[in-house]
Amino acid sequence: xxxxxxxxxxxxxxxxxxxxxxxxxxxxxxxxxxxxxxxxxxxxxxxxxxxxxxxxxxxxxxxxxxxxxxxxxxxxxxxxxxxxxxxxxxxxxxxxxxxxxxxxxxxxxxxxxxxxxxxxxxxxxxxxxxxxxxxxxxxxxxxxxxxxxxxxxxxxxxxxxxxxxxxxxxxxxxxxxxxxxxxxxxxxxxxxxxxxxxxxxxxxxxxxxxxxxxxxxxxxxxxxxxxxxxxxxxxxxxxxxxxxxxxxxxxxxxxxxxxxxxxxxxxxxxxxxxxxxxxxxxxxxxxxxxxxxxxxxxxxxxxxxxxxxxx
Amino acid sequence: xxxxxxxxxxxxxxxxxxxxxxxxxxxxxxxxxxxxxxxxxxxxxxxxxxxxxxxxxxxxxxxxxxxxxxxxxxxxxxxxxxxxxxxxxxxxxxxxxxxxxxxxxxxxxxxxxxxxxxxxxxxxxxxxxxxxxxxxxxxxxxxxxxxxxxxxxxxxxxxxxxxxxxxxxxxxxxxxxxxxxxxxxxxxxxxxxxxxxxxxxxxxxxxxxxxxxxxxxxxxxxxxxxxxxxxxxxxxxxxxxxxxx
Amino acid sequence: xxxxxxxxxxxxxxxxxxxxxxxxxxxxxxxxxxxxxxxxxxxxxxxxxxxxxxxxxxxxxxxxxxxxxxxxxxxxxxxxxxxxxxxxxxxxxxxxxxxxxxxxxxxxxxxxxxxxxxxxxxxxxxxxxxxxxxxxxxxxxxxxxxxxxxxxxxxxxxxxxxxxxxxxxxxxxxxxxxxxxxxxxxxxxxxxxxxxxxxxxxxxxxxxxxxxxxxxxxxxxxxxxxxx
Numbered sequence: 001x002x003x004x005x006x007x008x009x010x011x012x013x014x015x016x017x018x019x020x021x022x023x024x025x026x027x028x029x030x031x032x033x034x035x036x037x038x039x040x041x042x043x044x045x046x047x048x049x050x051x052x053x054x055x056x057x058x059x060x061x062x063x064x065x066x067x068x069x070x071x072x073x074x075x076x077x078x079x080x081x082x083x084x085x086x087x088x089x090x091x092x093x094x095x096x097x098x099x100x101x102x103x104x105x106x107x108x109x110x111x112x113x114x115x116x117x118x119x120x121x122x123x124x125x126x127x128x129x130x131x132x133x134x135x136x137x138x139x140x141x142x143x144x145x146x147x148x149x150x151x152x153x154x155x156x157x158x159x160x161x162x163x164x165x166x167x168x169x170x171x172x173x174x175x176x177x178x179x180x181x182x183x184x185x186x187x188x189x190x191x192x193x194x195x196x197x198x199x200x201x202x203x204x205x206x207x208x209x210x211x212x213x214x215x216x217x218x219x220x221x222x223x224x225x226x227x228x229x230x231x232x233x234x235x236x237x238x239x240x241x242x243x244x245x246x247x248x249x250x251x252x253x254x255x256x257x258x259x260x261x262x263x264x265x266x267x268x269x270x271x272x273x274x275x276x277x278x279x280x281x282x283x284x285x286x287x288x289x290x291x292x293x294x295x296x297x298x299x300x301x302x303x304x305x306x307x308x309x310x311x
Numbered sequence: 312x313x314x315x316x317x318x319x320x321x322x323x324x325x326x327x328x329x330x331x332x333x334x335x336x337x338x339x340x341x342x343x344x345x346x347x348x349x350x351x352x353x354x355x356x357x358x359x360x361x362x363x364x365x366x367x368x369x370x371x372x373x374x375x376x377x378x379x380x381x382x383x384x385x386x387x388x389x390x391x392x393x394x395x396x397x398x399x400x401x402x403x404x405x406x407x408x409x410x411x412x413x414x415x416x417x418x419x420x421x422x423x424x425x426x427x428x429x430x431x432x433x434x435x436x437x438x439x440x441x442x443x444x445x446x447x448x449x450x451x452x453x454x455x456x457x458x459x460x461x462x463x464x465x466x467x468x469x470x471x472x473x474x475x476x477x478x479x480x481x482x483x484x485x486x487x488x489x490x491x492x493x494x495x496x497x498x499x500x501x502x503x504x505x506x507x508x509x510x511x512x513x514x515x516x517x518x519x520x521x522x523x524x525x526x527x528x529x530x531x532x533x534x535x536x537x538x539x540x541x542x543x544x545x546x547x548x549x550x551x552x553x554x555x556x
Numbered sequence: 557x558x559x560x561x562x563x564x565x566x567x568x569x570x571x572x573x574x575x576x577x578x579x580x581x582x583x584x585x586x587x588x589x590x591x592x593x594x595x596x597x598x599x600x601x602x603x604x605x606x607x608x609x610x611x612x613x614x615x616x617x618x619x620x621x622x623x624x625x626x627x628x629x630x631x632x633x634x635x636x637x638x639x640x641x642x643x644x645x646x647x648x649x650x651x652x653x654x655x656x657x658x659x660x661x662x663x664x665x666x667x668x669x670x671x672x673x674x675x676x677x678x679x680x681x682x683x684x685x686x687x688x689x690x691x692x693x694x695x696x697x698x699x700x701x702x703x704x705x706x707x708x709x710x711x712x713x714x715x716x717x718x719x720x721x722x723x724x725x726x727x728x729x730x731x732x733x734x735x736x737x738x739x740x741x742x743x744x745x746x747x748x749x750x751x752x753x754x755x756x757x758x759x760x761x762x763x764x765x766x767x768x769x770x771x772x773x774x775x776x777x778x779x780x781x782x783x784x
Binding site: 047050051052075076077078079083086087090091092093205206207209210211214289290294296298 | 559562563566632633634635714715717721724725727728729730731733734
Binding site for chain 2: 611612614615616617618619620621623624627698699702703705706707709710712713714719720722723724726727730731732735736738739742743746747750
């Protein structure tokens with residue numbers, strides 16, 4: 001737990017270093033400071049997407065690697081996929097937990113893979129040189145469209161396929177980037193034939209968290225994109241709309257890693273985590289993080305590793 | 312430079328000028344937040360500033376309040392209020408306006424206070440000896456003479472609020488911040504730049520209007536004197552903006 | 557409160573990171589702004605240009621500037637330098653105006669006297685102008701320090717660690733305590749920095765305390781820096 005936080009401090013120390021560097025050369029060549037950041041080839045810099053679940057899984061990776069004497073630089077939450085893929089490309093981070101289907105669509109939006117295994121196979125081909133994915137876990141967490149029970153009953157909607165047939169304006173709430181994603185409002189139109197003019201998109205920057213839930217409950221939106229492992233779906237009796245056309249692909253959790261950093265040891269450690277991680281685990285971890293306990297990712301990761309008797 | 316060309320192209324594209332996410336609507340929303348904020352903040356801060364400046368009481372409050380308010384992180388206060396009120400995103404306007412008002416108060420307060428302070432004591436004494444009541448002194452002597460500095464404060468406040476109102480988008484409101492917050496997760500830097508450019512242009516236009524007002528409000532007699540010491544008056548009436556976000 | 561106690565270690569680490577990210581822009585901003593302010597004060601032509609550019613800089617939303625930095629500097633997107641350079645620019649924008657005012661406020665008679673007793677421009681700057689402008693410069697630096705500490709929190713939106721992490725994280729899980737902790741922490745850092753600056757000022761500028769007039773000057777300059 002101590003060392004997995006080192007990244008944060010390292011960022012700070014680096015900041016102090018930057019003062020000295022800038023002060024030393026008064027012209028302030030900002031590129032000069034760049035070299036000091038590459039932290040040796042053995043250290044694996046781990047990032048997380050901009051929401052808690054990703055950070056919890058990243059902590060699990062970090063603590064497991066450290067327990068196996070692999071040095072780790074924990075960078076914490078970075079942002080959404082477009083941002084962290086760039087961070088992987090420019091070497092700011094080496095490893096991040098990701099979700100198979102969305103990652104596949106990011107690299108190849110024309111793929112027609114549907115099942116979990118097809119997606120994983122297609123993903124292995126689609127990942128660009130320099131990056132690779134290791135074994136995928138059974139744990140799945142995907143975007144899901146949810147409505148209140150009341151909305152579902154009033155309009156007779158239980159599936160995304162029902163949306164085209166009802167005469168209600170659809171107000172969709174989700175993270176801002178959903179507007180650009182193939183499984184976002186565009187996908188509802190293209191795949192399920194919902195008239196685009198009937199859809200309004202309300203961006204809520206909490207990754208399907210409590211505010212999105214609140215917006216659905218108070219009627220600010222009537223359809224909300226919430227990650228399927230979010231405890232609030234069950235707590236509030238939301239109806240998750242079925243997705244017969246597989247608009248949203250299977251989303252198994254897997255490590256996306258910089259190929260240079262893959263050693264047998266690293267592979268073994270991460271694969272053993274993927275072998276154990278389940279969807280139920282994710283729901284439980286999220287519940288402890290978001291519920292009354294407000295447990296922090298580092299502590300949750302520690303507990304999970306202990307529970308699974310790993311390392 | 313290419314990015315700039317792209318951004319200009321984006322702005323000029325007619326399809327970006329219609330609908331709820333169109334430029335006119337986003338500018339109107341942005342202007343709306345700014346106007347509500349500045350009106351409320353002016354009512355609070357200028358009243359207080361005039362009172363403190365006129366009576367000389369609570370002078371320590373100006374420095375204390377402005378320093379303390381400036382230290383409050385805008386983003387933190389915004390999400391804190393948004394979560395605390397437990398209103399979800401339905402009434403996101405309330406926390407947003409509160410946060411922006413907090414931001415606008417220091418420059419407005421200091422502008423009004425230092426404006427009244429800058430009035431020559433002898434002028435006030437002269438007014439008093441002519442038999443003016445305190446109200447009359449305030450409204451007929453101090454406020455007119457302080458007006459350029461008061462508007463200077465408004466200029467600072469407007470610049471800050473326009474630049475900072477972008478954070479409203481983080482809690483699901485509209486405004487020009489929408490372009491920045493929406494484009495951030497997908498790394499659409501053209502759109503980020505579009506947002507930044509529009510905010511900057513809006514700020515400059517508003518500032519231009521206020522500079523014009525500021526010139527108009529200098530009493531004729533004072534203007535004649537000020538021409539001789541123009542250097543000082545410009546250095547004092549131009550705004551030093553503080554924490555934008 | 558229990559959450560705070562249970563997570564003291566993480567909060568402390570975020571605080572340290574926050575402090576380290578704040579120091580560079582404050583110091584760099586000051587060191588760079590003073591000479592710029594002096595030039596603006598000394599040369600009428602540069603004055604308008606410099607002050608306009610600084611005003612303009614301040615209208616750019618900081619978030620946009622931070623994300624544009626990798627393109628401008630060629631840095632990596634998680635490089636703390638992106639945040640540091642952005643905040644340094646804002647610090648300069650804020651400080652230059654105060655610095656210009658500070659040098660303007662130094663009495664012309666004093667300058668002429670020092671020239672008369674044989675001070676060259678270089679020595680005059682260091683031994684006459686800078687010390688006399690000191691109290692006002694300090695007032696400006698205090699404003700810069702406070703606003704920089706507050707702006708560092710924005711780093712959380714672009715993956716830069718600091719107390720701002722508690723804002724975005726607390727927002728995502730609807731947890732006011734966590735957000736409030738971040739706010740209090742940020743304000744505390746700002747207050748500590750401010751007290752330190754005042755103490756440093758007392759050490760370096762003892763005459764500001766002795767000389768009543770200078771003290772009053774500093775007071776009004778602070779108000780000026782705040783708004784006018």
